[in-house]
Amino acid sequence: MPRSMARDVLGKNTQGTAGPARYSLAMAPSKLRYRISHLWFCIAFPALLFVVCNAINIGKLAKWFRDADGLDLSALIAYLTAALCLSIFAFALLAHRYMTKAVAIFLVITCAAATYFISKYGVAIDSSMVRNTFNTDATEVGQLLSSQMIPYVLFLIVLPVLGVLAADIVYKPAARHLRDSLKVIALSLCIALASLYVEYNAIFRAGNVSNKYIVYTLIPINVISGSVNAASKSLRPYFRRQQEDIEFSASVAAPKDLVVVLAVGESSRRKNFSLYGYERRDTNPVLRGIENLHVLDAIATRASTLYALPMILEKSGIKLTTVTSRAGVPTSCIVNYTLYDNCAAVGEIKVGNCGHGGKCYDEDVVPLLAQNLDSYSSGQRFIVLHLGGGSHGPAYADRHPPEFQQFKPMCMDADVANRCSLEELYNSYDNTILYVDHVLGQVIHTLDTSQVPYVLIYVSDHGESLMENGMMFHGVPPGVALPAEQR
Ligand SMILES: [Zn+2]
Numbered sequence: 057m058p059r060s061m062a063r064d065v066l067g068k069n070t071q072g073t074a075g076p077a078r079y080s081l082a083m084a085p086s087k088l089r090y091r092i093s094h095l096w097f098c099i100a101f102p103a104l105l106f107v108v109c110n111a112i113n114i115g116k117l118a119k120w121f122r123d124a125d126g127l128d129l130s131a132l133i134a135y136l137t138a139a140l141c142l143s144i145f146a147f148a149l150l151a152h153r154y155m156t157k158a159v160a161i162f163l164v165i166t167c168a169a170a171t172y173f174i175s176k177y178g179v180a181i182d183s184s185m186v187r188n189t190f191n192t193d194a195t196e197v198g199q200l201l202s203s204q205m206i207p208y209v210l211f212l213i214v215l216p217v218l219g220v221l222a223a224d225i226v227y228k229p230a231a232r233h234l235r236d237s238l239k240v241i242a243l244s245l246c247i248a249l250a251s252l253y254v255e256y257n258a259i260f261r262a263g264n265v266s267n268k269y270i271v272y273t274l275i276p277i278n279v280i281s282g283s284v285n286a287a288s289k290s291l292r293p294y295f296r297r298q299q300e301d302i303e304f305s306a307s308v309a310a311p312k313d314l315v316v317v318l319a320v321g322e323s324s325r326r327k328n329f330s331l332y333g334y335e336r337r338d339t340n341p342v343l344r345g346i347e348n349l350h351v352l353d354a355i356a357t358r359a360s361t362l363y364a365l366p367m368i369l370e371k372s373g374i375k376l377t378t379v380t381s382r383a384g385v386p387t388s389c390i391v392n393y394t395l396y397d398n399c400a401a402v403g404e405i406k407v408g409n410c411g412h413g414g415k416c417y418d419e420d421v422v423p424l425l426a427q428n429l430d431s432y433s434s435g436q437r438f439i440v441l442h443l444g445g446g447s448h449g450p451a452y453a454d455r456h457p458p459e460f461q462q463f464k465p466m467c468m469d470a471d472v473a474n475r476c477s478l479e480e481l482y483n484s485y486d487n488t489i490l491y492v493d494h495v496l497g498q499v500i501h502t503l504d505t506s507q508v509p510y511v512l513i514y515v516s517d518h519g520e521s522l523m524e525n526g527m528m529f530h531g532v533p534p535g536v537a538l539p540a541e542q543r
Contacts, residue, residue: 091224094156095236101160101220102147102276106140109171109212109275116178117273120266121258123474131258134251138259139274141248146280148240153227160220166279168212172205180272183285256536257526264529265450265470302374306383308436315429315437315510319499320368320395321492322361322446323530325519325541328482328489336482337463339489342497356518359530359542362396364517369398369440377401380438387437390424392416393444404442412457418443418495419457422502429506437508443495447488447520449529456491463487473528481522518542 092100110117121132150159170181227233252259262270272278326332330340331351343349358364369376378401381387389399392407407420421441428439445455450470453461463483467476476484496514503510519542521527530542 088218088222089224090222091226093226094151094153094228094233095240097156097160097223097225098148098151098237098240099144102143102163103140105163105167105216105276106143109167110136110139112171113174113273113275116174117270120262120270123258128258131255131262134255135259135262135270138248138251139277141244141251143276143280145241145244145248146276148237148244153233156225157220157223161217163276163279164216164220165213166283167275168208168216170275170279171212172208174273174275176204180269181275181278181282182268182272183282183289186279186282186286257528260531261473261528265472267470302378304374304379304382306379308383308385311436313434313436313509315432315439315503315508317425317439317441317499317503317510317512318368319441319443319496319512319514320365321443321514321516322393322448323518323520324447324489324492324516326516327519327541328486329493337486339486340493341490342493346497346500352513352515354515355543356516356538357543359518359532359538361517365395365398368515368517369395375399375401377438377440385436385438387439388428389440389442390421390428391440391442391444392418392421393442395440395442395444399440417455417457418445418491419498422495422498425499426502426506429502429508432506432508441499443492446492446516447485449485449520452484452488455488460487460491460494462490473523478523485520485522 118127118132121128121135147159147163174181228236259270271281328334328336328339330338331343331349338344356364356367358367366375375398377387377389377399381401387402389395389402389404390407391399391404394404394406405424407416407424410416410420421443425439425441428437448455450472453466453468463486465480466484466487467480469475472481496512500512503512518530518538520530521539521541524539524541527539527541532538532542
């Protein structure tokens, strides 16, 4: 790249004049150059990028906003408005005085690539995709190249990049520049949040039903959030506060022989357990027959797994498994799915070699529990069991083997809210509770036959909404109270 161009891309003031600095492109013919204030560039550029790239794939996005009466236009418009404002917000944050054109060109190229791959292959752009991109070698790139790319390269990369390079971006003096930028940032964020709140239920539902595909196909939100997440993931090891670094002492006050098993469930709400008074049908045929069972009165304060798990497995920033293992209590975590970093001190033992054609279910933790108990002779032991399939939607039928499809007809469509009756939804959900009942029964049976002295505690991470007050699944935005069913 010629030096003059490189300097301009970086936004260096090539004229050295006092007053508002002008940035020109030496290479572009002067006729094609245009002047634009930094403020307007921060609005117009992301808006154009957003409209052009998303227009190409709008069908893939809109299909998730269908309800019984057809397209839920108000929800789709609210979602697109929020996304447009967030794009402007993010660009205004990143497009610092000396980086405006560099950020714009980076976004043009990455968004064009994302648009092409979404359009041709329907891929979802998330942080793993961004990381894959950076780890792709030349052979793989060669295999992906095709003549179909030419119009995309021309219209989504070459012309927009020339358009960015031809801009003479006019910057105001520092104080006014900062004030204007802050105005754009604040206003766009407010409109985005307001749009999301107005149609929260419909947007949240579309997000869940599509498995967040509505976010991963939305340009440039997917590219920006994927890049930020990928960067933070690769930097996290350098910044993570190590649990080992936290100073505390732990010891066993009253040593005795006891195995404590803490089973952590997923999205299984109290309301549908017969043990808690559910009357529609018997969802706890196994547990009902077990003696010495105490019904706990636990309440979730967070309804997203990532935040709910530490409510059970962490206190004052210290993980329970870090405390027990440091106190010398042999500690293990046996998981179906993952407990994230809640077991970092001892690591996770994941289910594997599962029956059911290689597909793992929560019951697959049981043989690993039995194996663990085999080596017990005396003393304390702490075992966390993660029943991570639990009652997680929208594909409730995927959480248990087919023989647990007992209550029928079931809801077999991911678009639970629109394609299934309440009866079907409850049938599907109740089958998952029936399966939790079965798995806990197996856990208790395993503990009983091993003859170890034990305590078993079962608790779900949070509950689930099943269309009560129009809410579905779990998770609410900050500041919104958790519905009773999710608590
Ligand atoms: Zn959860």
